[in-house]
Amino acid sequence: MKNILSLLAVTFVLIGLTFSSSAHADKYAEAIADFKKAPEVQGFFDSAYGYAIYPTVGKGGFGIGAAYGSGKIYKGGVYSGDSSVSQLSIGFQLGGQAYSEIIFFKDAEAYNDFTSGTFEFSAQASAVAITVGANAQVGSTGNSAGAGNAGSRTKASASYMNGMAIFTAAKGGLMYEAAIAGQSFSFDAK
Incomplete structure (x- = not known):
């Protein structure tokens, strides 16, 4: 019962984060501009x-x-068109966070594969302990690259995997996890 109540509380927090950010009309332009500031993404x-x-x-x-x-x-x-991302994970995890995500398609084949209706990345392991200035995750098979805090000399290396490259940028929150999770995406053409 305690786990169910905790899961419900986390769900309401997620819904609140999603809807509170939906109120801002320029959220897409701002997210794109933020990603364009990262040298790892510009190319x-x-x-x-x-x-x-x-x-x-x-x-x-x-x-x-x-x-x-x-x-x-x-x-x-x-x-x-419009899209949504959802993820369900099972394993040791505790907390909550918000992040931005961008997925680049190398060519028409990758774009068409992703927009074919319902697309799903294979399960991947991840470990997120804290948020940092620029946090990047690349690939559709679990490979990752991290960029350090502002002022750090850490540089992320990124490349397409299966025609796609994924970057995430932490926005806030604190979460510890060691879980297996897969992301599912939907697409609705305009």
């Missing part, structure tokens, strides 16, 4: 066939975790 904006942007993904868990966010998909810099 992807220049060469990608398209991308999906999720300004706020709320994530939380206590044993069982969940994440949700809504986004937009762009092809050649032009809006092509």
